[in-house]
Amino acid sequence: MGFVWSIGRLRNIEIRIDFSWFIVFILLSWTLATYYFPKYYSFSPWLSWIIGILASLLLFFSVLVHELGHCLVAQRQGKEVKSITLFILGGIAQIANESSSPYEEFSMAIAGPLTSFSLAIVFAILWCIADSLSRPIFALAKYLTMINVILGTFNLLPGYPMDGGRVLRAILWKKTGNIKKATKAASKVGQAIAFLLISFGVFQILTGLWLNGLWLIFIGWFLYNASLKSYQQTLLREILRDIRAKDLMDTNFITIFPDITLQQLFNGQALTGRHKAFIITEEKKILGIICLEDIKKIAPERWPYILVREIMIPRSDLVLTTPEENALKLLHRLSSRDNYPIPVIFSDRVVGTITRNDILKWAQISFKT
Numbered sequence: 001m002g003f004v005w006s007i008g009r010l011r012n013i014e015i016r017i018d019f020s021w022f023i024v025f026i027l028l029s030w031t032l033a034t035y036y037f038p039k040y041y042s043f044s045p046w047l048s049w050i051i052g053i054l055a056s057l058l059l060f061f062s063v064l065v066h067e068l069g070h071c072l073v074a075q076r077q078g079k080e081v082k083s084i085t086l087f088i089l090g091g092i093a094q095i096a097n098e099s100s101s102p103y104e105e106f107s108m109a110i111a112g113p114l115t116s117f118s119l120a121i122v123f124a125i126l127w128c129i130a131d132s133l134s135r136p137i138f139a140l141a142k143y144l145t146m147i148n149v150i151l152g153t154f155n156l157l158p159g160y161p162m163d164g165g166r167v168l169r170a171i172l173w174k175k176t177g178n179i180k181k182a183t184k185a186a187s188k189v190g191q192a193i194a195f196l197l198i199s200f201g202v203f204q205i206l207t208g209l210w211l212n213g214l215w216l217i218f219i220g221w222f223l224y225n226a227s228l229k230s231y232q233q234t235l236l237r238e239i240l241r242d243i244r245a246k247d248l249m250d251t252n253f254i255t256i257f258p259d260i261t262l263q264q265l266f267n268g269q270a271l272t273g274r275h276k277a278f279i280i281t282e283e284k285k286i287l288g289i290i291c292l293e294d295i296k297k298i299a300p301e302r303w304p305y306i307l308v309r310e311i312m313i314p315r316s317d318l319v320l321t322t323p324e325e326n327a328l329k330l331l332h333r334l335s336s337r338d339n340y341p342i343p344v345i346f347s348d349r350v351v352g353t354i355t356r357n358d359i360l361k362w363a364q365i366s367f368k369t
């Protein structure tokens, strides 16, 4: 996505609009004002434009409320919701945590379409009330009832990662107990739906409806990529969840004393090349880590006068792990600054080290096989 505009926060969720949304907003307002409303109602051009723009804004509101439906359930499940972004094809909620059970996934997925159907009922009531009172409100409410029914129904198509696909995944997950298999099947359905949308789009272009056709091809292409990508993400997460620090750790680390000078360290160890960091221990307990890179930042003339203890990263600032922690959890705890070897601690002793790179490299290899 390109330029994104943050319009505020709601229940601690950042609401963002992608630049592509403005294109839809203008195109939709224009189509509604010059084609849709004039076709069914005899409003003045001015009124048509006002209703067209209002309808577009309320469509935006409907998509936002749909996403909020997902997000409120996610928040109630204790998940962290970062943002909702509106873009050319609707809304995307960025939820930090994956569902930990099929039930959680099911209720979070179904919340969106249920919200859309509830909104449709509200607009339908307004539509009935406005019938004898106001033609413009009648037109607006009727359009929004329809839009919310379409929004809810389209999202229920069973292709992952659409809401219906997530519902399907939750059901398969519950049945098989295997989230990987469930995701794979649901995303295959997603790809099949994408293929159908694209085929139908091509058919429409051949029959002369090239704008509708292009639109369908675009949606299909987007769905195809999304389902492929979200399946790969799930696969990666499961691969990482299956592996523990003890499986990937390097036990060939070097420990040094805190009171040697940088010069002594460099003469003794650093020149051998393989090790880029050293564990500093005192009575076998870890005090900190020193990285070759940090030593190199200091002028060599000063090395004889500086103790390792003085420039080490102290234990209190280190991320530590245990042999049993899984790679997914560990990776979540690491920030981009933690690029030293992470000490693996067992009964207060260092038993190995593991780097972010070790994890990523391993994931890459397992991903291909």
Ligand SMILES: [Zn+2]
Binding pocket: 066, 067, 070, 112, 113, 155, 163
């Ligand atoms: Zn949804």
